[in-house]
Amino acid sequence: SALKETLGFQTEVKQLLQLMIHSLYSNKEIFLRELISNASDAADKLRFEGLAKPELFENEPELKITIGYDAEARTLTIADNGIGMSRDEVIANIGTIAKSGTKAFFEQLSGDAKKDANLIGQFGVGFYSAFIVADKVTLTTRRAGDAVATRWESHGAGEYTLEQVEKAGRGTEIVLHLKEGEDELLSDWKLKGIVRKYSDHISIPIEMKKGNSYGENGEVIVSDEMEAVNSASALWTRGKSEISEEQYKEFYKHVAHDFTDPLAWSHARVEGRQEYTELLYIPSRAPFDLFDRERKQGVKLYVRRVFIMEDTEKLMPHYLRFVRGVIDSNDLPLNVSREILQESKDIDAIRNGCVKKVLGLLEDLSANQPEKYAEFWQEFGQVLKEGVGEDMANKERIAKLLRFFSTTSEGVEPTVTLGDYIGRMKEGQDKIYYITADTLAAAKNSPHLEVFKKKGVEVLLLADRVDEWVVGSLFEFDGKALQSVAKGALDLGALEDEADKEAQKQVEESAKPVVEKVQKALADRVKEVRATARLTESPACLVAGEHDMSAHLERMLKAAGQ
Ligand code: ADP
Numbered sequence: 001s002a003l004k005e006t007l008g009f010q011t012e013v014k015q016l017l018q019l020m021i022h023s024l025y026s027n028k029e030i031f032l033r034e035l036i037s038n039a040s041d042a043a044d045k046l047r048f049e050g051l052a053k054p055e056l057f058e059n060e061p062e063l064k065i066t067i068g069y070d071a072e073a074r075t076l077t078i079a080d081n082g083i084g085m086s087r088d089e090v091i092a093n094i095g096t097i098a099k100s101g102t103k104a105f106f107e108q109l110s111g112d113a114k115k116d117a118n119l120i121g122q123f124g125v126g127f128y129s130a131f132i133v134a135d136k137v138t139l140t141t142r143r144a145g146d147a148v149a150t151r152w153e154s155h156g157a158g159e160y161t162l163e164q165v166e167k168a169g170r171g172t173e174i175v176l177h178l179k180e181g182e183d184e185l186l187s188d189w190k191l192k193g194i195v196r197k198y199s200d201h202i203s204i205p206i207e208m209k210k211g212n213s214y215g216e217n218g219e220v221i222v223s224d225e226m227e228a229v230n231s232a233s234a235l236w237t238r239g240k241s242e243i244s245e246e247q248y249k250e251f252y253k254h255v256a257h258d259f260t261d262p263l264a265w266s267h268a269r270v271e272g273r274q275e276y277t278e279l280l281y282i283p284s285r286a287p288f289d290l291f292d293r294e295r296k297q298g299v300k301l302y303v304r305r306v307f308i309m310e311d312t313e314k315l316m317p318h319y320l321r322f323v324r325g326v327i328d329s330n331d332l333p334l335n336v337s338r339e340i341l342q343e344s345k346d347i348d349a350i351r352n353g354c355v356k357k358v359l360g361l362l363e364d365l366s367a368n369q370p371e372k373y374a375e376f377w378q379e380f381g382q383v384l385k386e387g388v389g390e391d392m393a394n395k396e397r398i399a400k401l402l403r404f405f406s407t408t409s410e411g412v413e414p415t416v417t418l419g420d421y422i423g424r425m426k427e428g429q430d431k432i433y434y435i436t437a438d439t440l441a442a443a444k445n446s447p448h449l450e451v452f453k454k455k456g457v458e459v460l461l462l463a464d465r466v467d468e469w470v471v472g473s474l475f476e477f478d479g480k481a482l483q484s485v486a487k488g489a490l491d492l493g494a495l496e497d498e499a500d501k502e503a504q505k506q507v508e509e510s511a512k513p514v515v516e517k518v519q520k521a522l523a524d525r526v527k528e529v530r531a532t533a534r535l536t537e538s539p540a541c542l543v544a545g546e547h548d549m550s551a552h553l554e555r556m557l558k559a560a561g562q
């Protein structure tokens with residue numbers, strides 16, 4: 001039927017559109033990258049669904065993207081013969097933002113174009129970036145295998161129309177009706193330049209008309225022939241020396257749906273029991289849904305160049321959930337499913353190999369590019385810390401990568417490694433001392449530190465939520481036990497000299513009546529009251545039993561309602 005319906009955008013879509021148009025205008029070329037990226041994803045999806053249902057290819061197996069323009073109509077067309085969308089999918093994908101954390105994201109927006117541009121980049125601009133250059137967008141799409149197609153049209157203001165139409169070929173065609181002043185896009189030279197710059201890594205051909213050439217007598221030959229503008233081979237299959245920095249970065253933006261450059265990457269072909277290629281990236285910024293259990297993004301699994309799935313659980317451990325990129329296996333069966341993944345020993349081997357690559361990449365950054373590592377730590381340190389408890393096999397390697405504040409810290413960044421700490425240990429010291437607290441200030445001002453200050457012994461100040469988990473799993477490092485300064489009778493070992501022991505004895509003697517009184521007053525509320533010579537400024541402090549929960553953990557659990 002020719003019935004046209006008008007539907008409203010979700011409120012967030014309206015907001016996003018407004019903001020994007022204003023804040024990303026200076027970077028407007030990226031709309032083409034985003035639309036090509038979607039077309040490429042659609043080709044991946046068709047290839048995968050086509051494994052089980054070859055009829056979806058409709059006798060048109062060559063996947064490609066085509067770009068063309070009509071100078072007179074002032075339109076630009078981006079078309080693909082990928083999976084396409086059903087009517088319901090159009091509504092779900094193009095009229096709403098289904099991403100988890102959307103609400104929280106919008107609450108962060110400030111109205112300051114510069115700041116917001118950054119945030120929007122993190123959020124991912126995607127399809128809507130078409131409205132940076134277009135004042136009307138017409139999307140016509142037919143899902144592979146379906147009989148009818150859907151046309152979606154919008155001016156990007158607040159609503160869109162939907163209509164059922166005919167479309168011969170499967171896939172999606174997007175027509176951008178350019179805004180006034182965007183005519184420079186109506187040029188082969190300009191468009192090919194943008195495609196080569198941002199989308200060379202796309203693995204299927206991006207075709208455009210060859211354009212005019214000159215004959216023997218200087219006559220203009222107008223050709224309708226098409227040619228691929230990009231290299232059209234999967235980036236990760238190329239040799240390292242054939243890939244430029246820029247290409248690595250653009251590929252990252254495509255796989256990660258990110259707007260900002262990655263911080264670092266590892267690219268390797270691995271041979272042995274399992275043959276695979278990995279191209280894994282560390283983003284430069286944490287996604288807004290890093291701590292969201294519903295998050296959907298992870299590492300993409302390919303089998304012999306065919307996209308199989310994006311996985312958030314099996315290919316990377318939880319503590320490396322920020323890693324993005326692709327793993328392309330030569331050995332796994334093409335029909336590998338989520339269920340098979342769960343069980344597969346082969347996947348375990350690939351995952352172990354990839355974890356080692358990522359840890360190696362981080363070790364390299366920390367040793368050779370400390371500033372970059374500090375950036376990494378700022379964004380993902382909290383998450384990496386989880387690894388100490390999660391990944392027994394790599395515990396020691398992860399522990400070396402940790403950064404802490406300590407009583408010797410001066411800057412505002414945690415920079416102390418456990419190795420540094422051990423290097424600065426006092427003669428006779430055989431433990432790594434730490435204190436946990438809710439805040440860094442509370443840790444720093446704890447009376448428990450007084451004796452350590454007096455003796456010039458460094459103490460790690462742990463104020464992150466995850467730190468309790470770290471010290472609960474990391475009992476020692478490099479043969480040195482980790483010891484809370486707020487627990488037990490605090491055995492200072494060889495750090496204690498005769499004078500200390502003498503002082504302690506005296507205090508115990510002289511304070512006996514006071515201790516008895518206090519013990520009586522507090523009755524059952526404390527286990528024990530002790531006199532100590534260790535406090536130099538404070539009159540008293542609380543100590544947890546050697547085997548009890550720390551006071552800090554107890555507070556955390558209470559706050560969590562446990
Ligand atoms: P993202 O690519 O990060 O998911 P986009 O805004 O770019 O976000 O796209 C939203 C969704 O719209 C995609 O996830 C996809 O489901 C759908 N989509 C967009 N373009 C196409 C296309 N050319 N073919 C099929 N589906 C598409």
Ligand code: MG
Pocket residue numbers: 034037038126127257
């Ligand atoms: Mg996209």
